[in-house]
Amino acid sequence: MIVTVTANPSTDRTIELAGPLRRGEVHRAARVVDQPGGKGINVARVVRAAGLPTLAVLPARADDPFIDSLRAVALPHQAVSADGTVRTNLTVAEPDGTTTKINDAGTAVSAEAAAALRTTIMARAEGADWLALCGSLPPGLPDDWYAQVLAATASLHCRVAVDTSGAPLAAVAAARPALLKPNSDELAELTGDDPAGMERSAAQGDPSVAAAASRTLADRTGGTVLTTLGAAGALLTTPDGIWFATAPAVAVRSTVGAGDASLAGYLIAHLRGADEAGLLRSAVAHGSAAAALPGTTPPTPDLLDEAGVSVSRLS
């Protein structure tokens, strides 16, 4: 069972344009689609599509239309009562696959709602193999909230995976999660490297800068770090070694949710007992498949190109 937590869920509104985005100009949308989103929701949807048991935990009022959208996609979920309505995040998708995103800060979570959320997480984590803490923290939750939850789960059997950014990422990295999933920007926030340079050199076949930064982070957490590098692939860094995978070439439609699909791919393969190369292969295949889909659409198993992922051990 994989339990995901989306502290700051979002309705993802994707606006597809027929041509390139021009700053300051009026555009007519070619297509507008709303989908339930937020990183933990996306992870759970991919796990569900793989046929494995999952539960998405989130703060939302029972009468929030967001809950209807979770029902519409048949996602098992547990919503903990919250005060406002779930935010809407905007994606502008251009025909060449360029994705521009504008994320709302989210609805403030009261102290009562935060306590209820934490109680639910602890109860659900008890029987889980993995607890995935995903996404930004809404106003009202302190930067070390994920770190606090992680510390509270220390006596439980479940492993904790974290995918977040900014101050919550810095705080949780110090709390030693079993798995961290930064992208190049998030890794660079922690190590001071140049994120674009990391992806560029990895795309040219030299992942050494990203690998060194991932090693620094993994040494700090004592666990595993799955670093996604966009079209350049991904790195898996454990206490025992570093693996690099290149991604299959895909026609990118929307990168939204690709990192979440990668995390889900890792967790799915872990539940199935894969070795490190298999974990990374699954992560990259899922991320690539997600990038080829519109909006925040989760990939299904039939879309995975595992044979197109090339994995090598770096150390």
Ligand SMILES: O=P(O)(O)OC[C@@]1(O)O[C@H](CO)[C@@H](O)[C@@H]1O
């Ligand atoms: O604002 P956050 O919580 O950092 O990210 C939220 C978000 O951008 O993440 C998902 C893609 O990873 C989307 O479904 C959602 O809109």
